[in-house]
Amino acid sequence: MEDNTEELENAFKEYSVAEFFKKNRQMLGYSGETRSLTTIVHEYVTNSLDACEDAKILPDIGVEVDALNARPKKTVIGEGDGSATEFDLEEQMCKASLFEVLVNGIKQKRPEEYVVKYGKRGKQNVKQVVFRQPPAEGTKIVGEWAIGHIRVTVEDNGTGLPQSKVGQALGMLLAGTKFHQQKQKRGQQGIGAAYATLFAQITTGKPTDFKTGTGNNKVYSGQVSIDVKKNVPVINGLQEAKGNYRGLKVSAEFAEVSYDRSDHGVYEYLRRTALANPHAQITLVEPDKSIVVFPRASDKIPAKPPKIKPHPLGLTTSDLIDMASVTSARKLSSFLSSDFTRISDDKANELSKLLPEIDFDKHPRKMSWVEAESIVHTFHRVKFNAPDLNTLRPIGAIQLEKSLKNLLEPEFLSVIQRKPKVFRGGIPFLVEVAVAYGGKAGAPSTSKEGEVMRFANRVPLLFDAGNCAITQAVKNVDWNRYNLKNLDEQPVSVFINFVSVHVPYTGAGKLAISAEEEIVSEIRMGLMDAARKVGYYLSGLKKAEDQEKRRKIFFKYIKEVAAALHDVTGKPKAGLEAAMRKIAESKTALKDEDEQEDEELLALEEDAEKEVEEENA
Amino acid sequence: MTAHELKKEKRIQEIIQKIDALGLELVKELEAGENPSLEIPIRGSSNIYFDEKNRKIRLGDKVSHRYLFNVSHARKFMQTMLVASYVKKDLLENNLTATLRDLYYAKKHTIEGTKEDTIDEQTESDQAIVDFEVALGTFRERLHLRAEPKGRMAGEMTVVDHVRDKSDRINLAKMGSGGWAVPSIVEQVEFDNVGVEYVLVAEKNAIFDRLNEDGYWMKNKCLLMTTAGQAARGARRLLQRLSDELKLPVYCLTDSDPYGWYIYSTMKYGSMALAHESERLGCEKMHFLGMSTTDIETYDLKSVTIKAKELDVKRATEMKNYDWFKSKPWQDEIDLFLKKRLKAEIQALSSKNLQYISKTYLPEKIAAQDFLP
Numbered sequence: 007m008e009d010n011t012e013e014l015e016n017a018f019k020e021y022s023v024a025e026f027f028k029k030n031r032q033m034l035g036y037s038g039e040t041r042s043l044t045t046i047v048h049e050y051v052t053n054s055l056d057a058c059e060d061a062k063i064l065p066d067i068g069v070e071v072d073a074l075n076a077r078p079k080k081t082v083i084g085e086g087d088g089s090a091t092e093f094d095l096e097e098q099m100c101k102a103s104l105f106e107v108l109v110n111g112i113k114q115k116r117p118e119e120y121v122v123k124y125g126k127r128g129k130q131n132v133k134q135v136v137f138r139q140p141p142a143e144g145t146k147i148v149g150e151w152a153i154g155h156i157r158v159t160v161e162d163n164g165t166g167l168p169q170s171k172v173g174q175a176l177g178m179l180l181a182g183t184k185f186h187q188q189k190q191k192r193g194q195q196g197i198g199a200a201y202a203t204l205f206a207q208i209t210t211g212k213p214t215d216f217k218t219g220t221g222n223n224k225v226y227s228g229q230v231s232i233d234v235k236k237n238v239p240v241i242n243g244l245q246e247a248k249g250n251y252r253g254l255k256v257s258a259e260f261a262e263v264s265y266d267r268s269d270h271g272v273y274e275y276l277r278r279t280a281l282a283n284p285h286a287q288i289t290l291v292e293p294d295k296s297i298v299v300f301p302r303a304s305d306k307i308p309a310k311p312p313k314i315k316p317h318p319l320g321l322t323t324s325d326l327i328d329m330a331s332v333t334s335a336r337k338l339s340s341f342l343s344s345d346f347t348r349i350s351d352d353k354a355n356e357l358s359k360l361l362p363e364i365d366f367d368k369h370p371r372k373m374s375w376v377e378a379e380s381i382v383h384t385f386h387r388v389k390f391n392a393p394d395l396n397t398l399r400p401i402g403a404i405q406l407e408k409s410l411k412n413l414l415e416p417e418f419l420s421v422i423q424r425k426p427k428v429f430r431g432g433i434p435f436l437v438e439v440a441v442a443y444g445g446k447a448g449a450p451s452t453s454k455e456g457e458v459m460r461f462a463n464r465v466p467l468l469f470d471a472g473n474c475a476i477t478q479a480v481k482n483v484d485w486n487r488y489n490l491k492n493l494d495e496q497p498v499s500v501f502i503n504f505v506s507v508h509v510p511y512t513g514a515g516k517l518a519i520s521a522e523e524e525i526v527s528e529i530r531m532g533l534m535d536a537a538r539k540v541g542y543y544l545s546g547l548k549k550a551e552d553q554e555k556r557r558k559i560f561f562k563y564i565k566e567v568a569a570a571l572h573d574v575t576g577k578p579k580a581g582l583e584a585a586m587r588k589i590a591e592s593k594t595a596l597k598d599e600d601e602q603e604d605e606e607l608l609a610l611e612e613d614a615e616k617e618v619e620e621e622n623a
Numbered sequence: 624m625t626a627h628e629l630k631k632e633k634r635i636q637e638i639i640q641k642i643d644a645l646g647l648e649l650v651k652e653l654e655a656g657e658n659p660s661l662e663i664p665i666r667g668s669s670n671i672y673f674d675e676k677n678r679k680i681r682l683g684d685k686v687s688h689r690y691l692f693n694v695s696h697a698r699k700f701m702q703t704m705l706v707a708s709y710v711k712k713d714l715l716e717n718n719l720t721a722t723l724r725d726l727y728y729a730k731k732h733t734i735e736g737t738k739e740d741t742i743d744e745q746t747e748s749d750q751a752i753v754d755f756e757v758a759l760g761t762f763r764e765r766l767h768l769r770a771e772p773k774g775r776m777a778g779e780m781t782v783v784d785h786v787r788d789k790s791d792r793i794n795l796a797k798m799g800s801g802g803w804a805v806p807s808i809v810e811q812v813e814f815d816n817v818g819v820e821y822v823l824v825a826e827k828n829a830i831f832d833r834l835n836e837d838g839y840w841m842k843n844k845c846l847l848m849t850t851a852g853q854a855a856r857g858a859r860r861l862l863q864r865l866s867d868e869l870k871l872p873v874y875c876l877t878d879s880d881p882y883g884w885y886i887y888s889t890m891k892y893g894s895m896a897l898a899h900e901s902e903r904l905g906c907e908k909m910h911f912l913g914m915s916t917t918d919i920e921t922y923d924l925k926s927v928t929i930k931a932k933e934l935d936v937k938r939a940t941e942m943k944n945y946d947w948f949k950s951k952p953w954q955d956e957i958d959l960f961l962k963k964r965l966k967a968e969i970q971a972l973s974s975k976n977l978q979y980i981s982k983t984y985l986p987e988k989i990a991a992q993d994f995l996p
Contacts, residue, residue, distance in 0.1 A: 560691070563734070
């Protein structure tokens with residue numbers, strides 16, 4: 007019986023590995039050259055962060071992206087005329103793994119001097135180079151590009167892997183250490199580093215190099231690949247050396263990926279990861295060997311999230327199937343009552359009565375998709391106790407403030423942590439919002455100024471913004487009211503972290519948070535809280551600017567008026583001037599707030615309060 | 624010093640004292656750390672009313688305060704002070720008069736440390752002058768500021784004009800074809816040897832020339848005057864003095880159209896723009912002799928009329944609502960105009976013959992006292 011189950015499991019997995027990956031590459035984040043690379047880095051980096059967190063180590067993560075190219079080609083992409091800033095690229099160049107722009111032979115800096123973005127030419131999507139300053143008339147604009155492989159190397163100072171676990175971690179699909187435990191974790195989004203191994207294997211045929219040590223004076227290195235048919239790891243060239251090394255270094259070569267500094271790229275991913283993880287130090291080496299350090303902002307290691315079982319209300323059909331595939335329970339009923347929180351035997355019984363057509367005594371792995379679907383559906387008809395609020399692990403206002411100050415050096419920063427709320431009638435979540443103004447705030451990678459950074463449990467969400475609850479909430483805020491009209495054009499970074507054990511993603515790709523009413527409304531409230539403070543700051547600035555202008559106007563006429571008044575009264579000019587200066591200064595002093603302006607501010611505040619009341623009603 | 628000179632010196636001292644008081648008040652405010660301000664009566668339709676009893680367009684008692692330290696007042700405040708300084712120091716203390724344009728050029732310069740001029744356009748300094756007049760409760764002649772002179776006069780009368788320390792006696796019956804040019808300031812003018820029974824004022828130069836050539840004023844014992852369009856301040860003040868001091872009836876002759884009526888009403892009641900000076904510019908005993916719309920019928924001028932334009936109709940409709948056109952004869956006149964929509968120039972009378980105006984029209988109208996009030 008035992009053997010039979012094992013076989014069954016293997017059969018299931020064997021089928022799933024090759025087929026699943028081939029069919030669902032997109033779903034797993036491997037679509038598009040830039041995005042595939044971001045996904046690879048994401049898998050490695052989240053594993054590293056989790057490994058450090060588990061062992062209460064301050065993470066020190068190095069990421070190196072190296073272009074292993076064929077000889078680069080040079081192609082003229084245009085000629086400057088002193089006004090044009092946009093130049094189209096040929097299709098082939100868009101797929102290049104290495105791409106540089108030279109103006110009259112001088113390499114241009116990205117994103118300081120140019121960005122690459124998608125634009126429209128008629129109905130066709132084309133990639134364009136967009137310069138911030140138009141190249142001078144007669145200059146030759148050349149693209150240097152090559153299509154080749156990219157090597158990604160990620161090294162951390164985490165717990166490292168024991169020799170016996172290396173294969174499982176890097177060479178076996180659905181074998182992550184996370185799947186069995188439910189806690190609020192980053193990896194919920196990642197499909198796993200093993201998929202990166204598989205992706206390297208599929209695109210370049212090369213195995214993944216590793217080096218690891220757990221600090222026990224033994225260092226292992228070698229190459230791992232996946233036997234796709236059997237879904238088992240294959241390790242070659244295993245070497246054992248002595249050394250006081252602790253951590254994991256993974257390095258693999260990929261094709262069909264490309265590196266760029268767009269807001270979907272590795273740079274932006276790491277920048278945002280650093281923002282959401284102030285305790286981590288992340289170093290990136292880019293293909294052109296430039297080194298970017300996102301320095302650690304805080305020495306406080308976040309508290310470990312408690313391990314909890316999933317709550318029925320947060321489940322999707324595929325979650326249920328996935329959990330069934332690894333459960334040790336032998337019956338559907340015991341699977342439900344043992345692997346989930348708040349499903350007692352009684353509740354399981356209640357469910358089985360509501361679903362007479364399903365055999366609750368069958369093995370969980372024999373549950374069909376349709377059956378799983380009706381179970382998930384029926385969860386909503388049973389009254390479960392709400393999950394424990396203690397399971398939420400936000401970044402924390404203090405940590406977040408440190409982090410944003412560290413990386414964005416903003417002129418003004420407003421950080422808000424909202425109180426926990428529930429969605430779907432019982433799943434707790436909370437929202438952290440920060441709005442940074444000025445300094446380095448604003449998108450570094452695009453020609454736009456303002457940026458909205460979405461996070462779910464500290465993981466940056468870079469794709470599918472249009473479908474996301476966060477995007478919708480941002481749109482629902484009247485930024486004008488906070489002196490932030492045309493958010494896109496303001497030097498502003500808006501940071502939103504959605505914290506929950508169950509993030510209701512819109513799809514298996516885990517790119518966007520489902521725009522459920524409670525969530526959108528709560529995020530919007532958080533944004534308004536944070537924006538309000540910025541609004542006050544900006545209206546203060548505006549006031550200072552206005553006062554400065556007023557003072558200039560007053561001072562301008564003082565001499566003329568003093569001279570005229572001297573002509574009329576015979577009083578000494580100097581004394582008259584001095585008296586006028588004094589009055590002009592007090593009239594334009596910042597603390598001397600104009601009544602009218604006070605009223606405006608008061609109205610703003612009242613408005614906001616009214617809005618909050620409406621929301622709550 | 625003659626009596627006249629003494630009087631003039633006294634007037635100058637009065638104004639200087641007023642300006643001093645205004646300046647010292649500002650200094651007091653400055654010393655107290657207050658925002659210095661000028662109190663200026665509001666000029667504009669919101670503060671203008673028609674004084675039924677005295678038959679004058681007047682300024683109400685609403686005042687505004689112009690602050691130095693108010694972004695929208697500062698520049699005007701400065702310009703008003705430039706006017707004050709110029710009037711006191713350059714004009715009154717030296718017993719000199721100047722034109723509005725003189726003042727504009729005297730006070731226009733670039734403000735130190737900026738690229739801004741104290742005054743851009745003359746309209747700005749003109750405005751500041753009016754503000755200063757009303758703030759002091761006086762008028763610009765007293766400030767020794769002259770407007771452009773306009774208007775000519777002829778008739779059996781002598782005027783004595785004092786120019787600084789010299790007095791000229793001018794016999795208005797000996798002024799030839801051009802007549803005597805009415806100066807912009809007539810305060811200092813005295814009348815002598817008055818041999819006339821009424822004043823006939825025409826808006827048009829051409830009519831003055833016609834009647835002068837015909838010797839109309841000689842035959843009819845009148846003072847003949849032209850305002851050459853809208854009457855200048857000098858002409859208006861002179862008319863008022865002739866009416867008040869010499870008790871002469873004044874008859875007005877304009878074209879038969881809303882513009883003519885307006886010229887008449889300004890001379891008689893004052894204007895909205897200078898409502899603060901109606902007291903010394905209005906000639907409320909003036910009569911409107913013609914041309915009236917009725918005259919077109921009476922004197923059979925239909926064939927030489929001009930069709931009224933949209934603008935004329937609009938203007939007439941507006942004027943019908945003015946308080947000073949509310950008398951029945953004027954309402955009838957305007958109604959008739961609106962009905963017929965015809966205008967006529969005074970020269971239309973020349974269609975009969977050149978001397979029809981002096982030999983027939985005017986004598987008949989005056990004999991019959993066929994006037995509008």
